[in-house]
Amino acid sequence: MSTEHTGTWPGLPLTETLTIEFKSDRKRLPDDDLVEALVCLANTEGGELWLGVEDDGTPTGLHPAHQSLAGLPGLVAAKTSPSLTVTVNVLELSGTTVAKIIVPKSTTEVATTAGVYLRRRLKQDGTPECVPMLPHDRLSRAGRFGLADASAQPVAGATLADFDPLERERLRQAVRQYGGDRVLLELDDEALDGALGFTTRTPAGERVPTLSGLLVIGRESALRELLPTHEFAFQVLARETVTFNEFRRYPLLKALEWLETNFRPYNPEKEIQIGLFRVPVPKVDLGAFREGVANALVHRDYHRLGAVHVRLDDQGLTVSNPGGLVEGVTLNNLLTTEPRPRNPALADAMKRIGIVERSGRGVDKIYRGMLRFGRPEPDYSRTDANNVVLQLATVDADEVFLQLVVEQENRQSGKSLPIDSLIVMAALREQRRLNIEELARHIHSDTGRARRTVEQLVEAGLAQPHGSARNRSYTLSASVYRAQGGEVAYTLQAGFTSLDHELRVLNHARHHGRVRRRDVIALCQLSTDQAAKLLQRLKEAGKLAQHGERRGAFYTPTENEPL
Incomplete structure (x- = not known):
């Protein structure tokens, strides 16, 4: 004490x-x-x-x-x-x-x-x-901390008769369509259930459905009766008019198909010509849509009442689900933390089927689907302890930025740009000029990784360094600005040469009779050391005369540099 x-x-x-x-x-x-x-x-x-x-x-x-x-x-x-x-x-x-x-x-x-x-x-x-x-609060908390897996537990009152043969066939088709684990196609129903964790055995040896099994291949009537927390909605709002508002309790594979089918009419796309290729530009990247919706359904808290909402309005696409981020996952490490699913058994089954990213890096796919088209980063800022909220802006794509990305990928034999490179390029495009610390925050990593990423972009001619190694900052390269018709913008962002710095300092001294180090820092946007070195260089060249020492020092023009 x-x-x-x-x-x-x-x-x-x-x-x-x-x-x-x-x-x-x-x-x-x-x-x-x-x-x-x-x-x-x-x-x-x-x-x-x-x-x-x-x-x-x-x-x-x-x-x-x-x-x-x-x-x-x-x-x-x-x-x-x-x-x-x-x-x-x-x-x-x-x-x-x-x-x-x-x-x-x-x-x-x-x-x-x-x-x-x-x-x-x-x-x-x-x-x-x-x-x-209450008991469901305790189970929900245990799931958040990774201490229990609700999706691997049996569902009270459920029997094998609650599995739908049509959903089994839908599962096998999904494995073929999405490139899932083809070993699953060789298994009979009982072996398939065991491989995917859809059933477990009671102490008496009887096979009974787990939460995962009921969610993926359960009959809709069984879901309504035995799993009241499972519900999802698709809503389309135009200003204050509701044009679509439907709630469903379908099993997950059918749910994903239904949501995508109803979303497609509201997701127009156009094509742009890039070299010899025509590249589709949708309102919302379908890969990002699928991953965002699948994540919401797979990682939601099934102990809580509340629907997964997929809402399209004038602000963009919003996907929300009950249950906040699991312990250890924050808004600042979404891109770098190890996968921590709330429902591990369900997540593993959906990965093997091919519905969600096998590597567990589905958030990367969402980021790529936005940034590749020059749109803002996915926005999770409304996420709290009770809900995860993902917002995807539906602003017009930046076609010039997309062209730069596609051309770079073509130079890499069709290999996609790393997600860190896309984030850095997008951040420099949005905020013009950033240092290593700022770039590290954007990629949710350390300065070493940020430096490696941006230097690779420099080598590729997509980024440009400015300043000394200690105080270096970065902008998009002159060629990128030139492609966007922004030569003047590049000049403003790139700053000034050392000659420009000298002229600014001397001009200030002529007009005001003196110049201090703090004036140089503000005039030229230099560090303290850089400003001191510039003043020393002008002093040694006989252009400025020093008066005083240390913090009290100031400089005046010499006879060769009249007022």
């Missing part, structure tokens, strides 16, 4: 949130109530419990029985299962003693030793509350 002294209320959070809890201790908070509140935080996102603070955020102090809290971590560990480790800090807020108890987010379900499971949630008014953690 440590002691902190803040002296004023600013050390105290302003209000309760999902991760902040206030507990009054004026009447001595019972130990069981305190432990339950800590369990509630641990089963959500972790956080801080402030003991001795009222619900409105007013510190009223600790009860005399809690003046010494050295034994509190041991008490909490003894009253929780598995034992919860907390950190207790005692603070003085304007003369009032309170305790800040830091609770880590638990990767397993934590209960009190009395068997109470609680979780924290936000009410409609935005204030937090603790609620019982």
Whole structure:
């Protein structure tokens, strides 16, 4: 236990949130109530419990029985299962003693030793509350942390009669059409079910359907009765007019076919001539559409009610599914993290059938489907703890950018550009000029990988470096701007030569009588070292005279450089 002294209320959070809890201790908070509140935080996102603070955020102090809290971590560990480790800090807020108890987010379900499971949630008014953690909540949380696979579990009440022979045939056709594992085509029904995890055996040895089996080859009537959380919708909105709005509960392979069939009329494409080839340019790349929709159906949380929504409107295409990102996957590592499916058995089956990317890098396919046509990156920014939301812009394609990509791929004997190269080119096209750190953030990786990627583009004549190695930045190359008719834009982005820098500095000194290093940094967009070297060079050339030292130094024109 440590002691902190803040002296004023600013050390105290302003209000309760999902991760902040206030507990009054004026009447001595019972130990069981305190432990339950800590369990509630641990089963959500972790956080801080402030003991001795009222619900409105007013510190009223600790009860005399809690003046010494050295034994509190041991008490909490003894009253929780598995034992919860907390950190207790005692603070003085304007003369009032309170305790800040830091609770880590638990990767397993934590209960009190009395068997109470609680979780924290936000009410409609935005204030937090603790609620019982029901069995489906516990299963959902276990799936999020990769501790359980709901898709490999049997479905209560389901029998082999709930499998649809027509869906089996659809599965075999999908293997042929999408290049799935052709070994599956040689198996009989029972062996196929076992290979794909569609059945499992009870303790009595009876074969029964798993969630994966019911989702892929189950009868629609069985899905409606036995799996009420499975539902999807396709919606088309034009301004405030709904032109298509249908909800279905089809098995997954039929669902994907139905969604694509209904989407095609709203996805016109045109062709452009690039060299000897005519390249189709759709409103939405079908590969990105298929992967985005398949991901939503495969990785959704089947313990939660709610439909997978595929919605096309004036803003673009939106695909959303219940259940947030699984533990370990964030918006900042989507492109680089190892695959972590919420439903591993279902994901593996769909990969073997050929529906989703076998490598588990389906997000790459979505990015490629957008960036290749010069459109914005896929947008996951609306994703939260309860939903994954993918937005694909349907703006017009940049045909010149597409031509550059296709021509480069043709020079590589038809080999596609690496996804990192596409992201870097798109980022430079959008933001004009970026350094290595900024490029690394775009590709969700480190600076070493970003540097290798952009230098390969430099070698290919698609990017141009500017500045020294330490302060180097990059733009698209002059040839790329020339192809886009943007020679002036390139000149503006490429910056100025060293001669231009000298002229700018001397011109400033003539007009204002002096120039400082900070002026040079602002005028020429140079680093501190580069500005110092430029001033030193002008001084040695006899064009500027130095006055003062270090930070106080300034430079004036010499007699050869009159005002």
